[in-house]
Amino acid sequence: MIVVRGLAKTFAAPAVRRRGLAAWRSLGRRRGDANGDRIGNTSGVAAVRDVGFDAAAGAITGLLGPNGAGKTTTLRMLAGLIPPDAGTMTVDGIDVASRPREVLARMGVLSDARGLYPRLTARENVVYYGALQGMEPDAAHARADELARMFEMSELLDRRTEGFSQGERMKTALIRALVHDPANIILDEPTNGLDVLATRALRESLRWLRTPAGGAKCIVFSTHIMQEVERLCDSVVVVAHGRTVATGTVDELLAQAGETDFEEAFVALAFAGEKAEAGR
Amino acid sequence: MSGRLRVVGTVLRKELVDAMRDRRTLLTVFITSVLMGPLVLLAVSALVASLEARAEERVVYIAGLEHAPSLRNFFARQTYVVKAAPADYEAQLRKSTFSHPVVVVPADFETALVQGDVPVVEVVADSANTRAQAGVPGVARLLHAFARERVALTLALRGVSARVLEPIQVEDRDLASTQTRSTRITGILPYFVLMAVLYGALNAALDATAGERERGSLEPLLMNPPARWTLVVGKWGAVAAVSMLIAVLSTLSFLPGQWLLRSDTLAAMFQYGPSEALRFLVVLLPFAAAMSALLMAVAIRCRSFKEAQASATIVVLAVSLMPLVSFFNLGGEAPWHLWVPALAQNTLMTRVLKGEGLELAQVLVPLLVCVAIGAASIAYVARMLRAAALK
Numbered sequence: 102m103i104v105v106r107g108l109a110k111t112f113a114a115p116a117v118r119r120r121g122l123a124a125w126r127s128l129g130r131r132r133g134d135a136n137g138d139r140i141g142n143t144s145g146v147a148a149v150r151d152v153g154f155d156a157a158a159g160a161i162t163g164l165l166g167p168n169g170a171g172k173t174t175t176l177r178m179l180a181g182l183i184p185p186d187a188g189t190m191t192v193d194g195i196d197v198a199s200r201p202r203e204v205l206a207r208m209g210v211l212s213d214a215r216g217l218y219p220r221l222t223a224r225e226n227v228v229y230y231g232a233l234q235g236m237e238p239d240a241a242h243a244r245a246d247e248l249a250r251m252f253e254m255s256e257l258l259d260r261r262t263e264g265f266s267q268g269e270r271m272k273t274a275l276i277r278a279l280v281h282d283p284a285n286i287i288l289d290e291p292t293n294g295l296d297v298l299a300t301r302a303l304r305e306s307l308r309w310l311r312t313p314a315g316g317a318k319c320i321v322f323s324t325h326i327m328q329e330v331e332r333l334c335d336s337v338v339v340v341a342h343g344r345t346v347a348t349g350t351v352d353e354l355l356a357q358a359g360e361t362d363f364e365e366a367f368v369a370l371a372f373a374g375e376k377a378e379a380g381r
Numbered sequence: 382m383s384g385r386l387r388v389v390g391t392v393l394r395k396e397l398v399d400a401m402r403d404r405r406t407l408l409t410v411f412i413t414s415v416l417m418g419p420l421v422l423l424a425v426s427a428l429v430a431s432l433e434a435r436a437e438e439r440v441v442y443i444a445g446l447e448h449a450p451s452l453r454n455f456f457a458r459q460t461y462v463v464k465a466a467p468a469d470y471e472a473q474l475r476k477s478t479f480s481h482p483v484v485v486v487p488a489d490f491e492t493a494l495v496q497g498d499v500p501v502v503e504v505v506a507d508s509a510n511t512r513a514q515a516g517v518p519g520v521a522r523l524l525h526a527f528a529r530e531r532v533a534l535t536l537a538l539r540g541v542s543a544r545v546l547e548p549i550q551v552e553d554r555d556l557a558s559t560q561t562r563s564t565r566i567t568g569i570l571p572y573f574v575l576m577a578v579l580y581g582a583l584n585a586a587l588d589a590t591a592g593e594r595e596r597g598s599l600e601p602l603l604m605n606p607p608a609r610w611t612l613v614v615g616k617w618g619a620v621a622a623v624s625m626l627i628a629v630l631s632t633l634s635f636l637p638g639q640w641l642l643r644s645d646t647l648a649a650m651f652q653y654g655p656s657e658a659l660r661f662l663v664v665l666l667p668f669a670a671a672m673s674a675l676l677m678a679v680a681i682r683c684r685s686f687k688e689a690q691a692s693a694t695i696v697v698l699a700v701s702l703m704p705l706v707s708f709f710n711l712g713g714e715a716p717w718h719l720w721v722p723a724l725a726q727n728t729l730m731t732r733v734l735k736g737e738g739l740e741l742a743q744v745l746v747p748l749l750v751c752v753a754i755g756a757a758s759i760a761y762v763a764r765m766l767r768a769a770a771l772k
Binding site for chain 1 (some may be wrong): 384387391599601605
């Protein structure tokens with residue numbers, strides 16, 4: 102169960118930003134918070150203005166939005182990588198800002214960056230993360246085998262990831278993110294660079310993870326592809342210009358926009374957001 | 382705490398496996414850093430051996446031999462073999478194909494000598510031709526001895542003692558011990574060991590920081606629960622271990638190198654046994670650890686491995702320039718030398734080679750500097766890690 106309310110983040114403008122200063126600000130979050138808004142209003146880029154959603158356990162929640170809508174920034178804040186300027190986030194009732202490590206232990210994140218270690222085998226990549234999550238080696242190995250069977254990766258498991266295809270790399274990164282059997286799964290554009298078959302396989306896996314047999318996981322994934330949302334999501338959060346502009350099931354959103362085609366509905370909802378933005 | 386130690390161990394093990402699988406890089410480092418020192422030692426010993434062989438050779442090359450029977454007679458009496466110089470000796474000396482100085486005698490040498498006209502005798506060498514140049518003092522000494530004999534004979538004919546011309550006697554006394562003298566030749570060894578340590582750390586340090594950023598594996602790594610400093614300490618441990626391994630290997634590589642020395646004199650002067658190797662390590666290991674952390678701190682700011690290599694050049698350059706202060710012996714050995722990394726290690730290792738003992742205080746100062754550099758660098762990397770992951 103993930104609850105996000107009123108999330109906002111403004112980045113200092115790249116030209117003004119200095120690494121040293123940025124690092125200093127991130128040192129003391131409170132100081133950063135106090136100054137953040139002022140800096141943001143004068144020279145910053147508001148990546149996220151007001152994002153909020155509830156993602157239930159045993160359900161797939163899609164974060165749908167055009168490029169640059171603030172999806173990746175939202176997920177990075179959820180993973181504790183970026184401190185938000187405003188808003189609250191809880192994962193299974195645990196506050197992300199004050200107890201980030203406990204949250205990370207309950208979360209598997211497939212982020213935008215999904216680099217592997219090319220000189221290690223797929224198994225070693227996975228078991229390394231298992232160990233970092235505090236798993237015993239035997240348990241991590243068993244889990245790697247189990248997940249590899251699920252994603253049809255068993256033959257590749259003991260090969261170095263050096264020559265892996267895009268799809269094989271994505272699967273390895275996903276297995277790595279799931280090694281500690283987290284209750285919450287966050288995926289940032291997971292189908293990027295995957296072919297049709299790999300995409301279908303991923304969809305199947307996510308559907309299974311949602312079921313009680315698969316652990317009734319709380320799955321949040323971001324995408325800009327309509328079909329994925331239509332076929333997979335129990336609940337959709339439409340994000341545009343850093344704001345949540347609509348939430349609901351696919352049918353509810355269709356009704357809300359008065360459309361029969363989901364793509365048309367999405368454009369209408371996101372475009373309405375844009376209009377509102379222009380009116381401000 | 383045990384949980385944190387476990388994380389450090391996990392990261393350290395993974396980074397070590399990763400570094401050890403980079404066979405080609407390791408091999409390159411091994412060949413360039415570990416074998417380079419002994420090879421240089423061998424080259425130096427070959428040079429010294431050939432100089433020694435020449436000293437024993439007792440040959441003098443003369444151009445215009447036929448004009449100087451008296452000189453030839455004198456050299457023969459000094460048990461030197463006199464040979465005619467090749468006709469194109471100047472060209473050969475320049476090209477370093479001929480490695481002896483040549484005595485050039487003018488055509489009217491004997492007549493001028495008898496008439497007291499002071500004939501000019503040239504000793505020809507090329508200062509760029511090291512081996513020929515090394516023979517010049519010996520030949521010059523021989524010629525002066527010839528001149529002195531002539532003077533003594535002339536004075537004796539007139540009933541004057543030759544001592545009149547030499548009111549004082551000058552003698553050299555060299556205070557340097559055999560080992561101290563040898564450091565003029567072997568003084569370059571600490572430099573090679575220092576560079577070996579640095580190159581040993583370089584690749585692993587860059588791969589664990591900038592390489593991780595470039596691969597896009599840093600962001601997912603930080604989405605694991607462990608505290609960032611435990612990740613950094615683990616990474617540093619692995620880099621330092623690789624660097625220390627290279628330090629140990631390059632230090633030990635001089636042990637067999639010593640048996641291969643071709644010059645007996647040099648072998649006798651170059652005292653480098655297990656106890657010297659151990660002292661080298663006492664000096665080198667903290668340096669390896671500190672440099673590993675420093676290189677990581679430099680590289681964490683860089684987005685790609687290539688960019689990091691460019692930045693790391695500054696560190697490499699600084700370390701390679703520092704020992705030059707003592708090479709040129711600027712103002713002798715000063716107390717502040719021990720506070721400067723690389724220079725301190727170079728100074729201490731040179732002392733070991735000179736056969737002077739290491740005092741505790743001398744080891745403690747550089748150790749303190751290394752600990753400070755290491756700790757500051759690790760703290761910096763830990764602080765920069767999150768910003769680095771987000772690019």
